[in-house]
Amino acid sequence: QVQLVESGGGSVEAGGSLRLSCEVSTFTSSTYCMGWFRQAPGKERRGVAAVDSDGHTSYADSVKGRFTISEDNAKKILYLEMNGLKPEDTAMYYCSVDFLPRLVPGEVDRWLAVAGLTNFGYWGHGIQVTVSS
Numbered sequence: 001q002v003q004l005v006e007s008g009g010g011s012v013e014a015g016g017s018l019r020l021s022c023e024v025s026t027f028t029s030s031t032y033c034m035g036w037f038r039q040a041p042g043k044e045r046r047g048v049a050a051v052d053s054d055g056h057t058s059y060a061d062s063v064k065g066r067f068t069i070s071e072d073n074a075k076k077i078l079y080l081e082m083n084g085l086k087p088e089d090t091a092m093y094y095c096s097v098d099f100l101p102r103l104v105p106g107e108v109d110r111w112l113a114v115a116g117l118t119n120f121g122y123w124g125h126g127i128q129v130t131v132s133s
Contacts, residue, residue: 011132035049
């Protein structure tokens with residue numbers, strides 16, 4: 001069973017930084033998309049940043065230039081470095097991984113756009129990030 005555990009959330013003032021971590025218990029395939037999603041109260045869960053097993057990354061427009069996704073393959077940890085945080089970044093942040101039969105060009109962009117609206121793949125329980133103005 002694949003399990004994901006997020007850590008690193010908390011409360012910061014606007015302009016501050018946080019680094020989220022997601023530990024993945026096991027990988028059932030070497031072909032995957034993995035990423036971060038967030039859900040604010042009353043809103044849909046939307047993609048924030050993703051990386052595929054070929055190293056391609058994708059970011060939501062709202063976080064480009066401020067957030068950086070990375071992974072430590074040896075430790076099976078996914079990171080999200082968040083800088084220049086804004087109050088609108090306040091949300092519950094979820095880590096997810098989906099194992100795919102293959103990757104096609106643009107797959108990571110497509111996955112980031114739609115995965116948050118489904119329950120496909122594996123998901124962590126989420127961690128709160130609160131940014132005060």
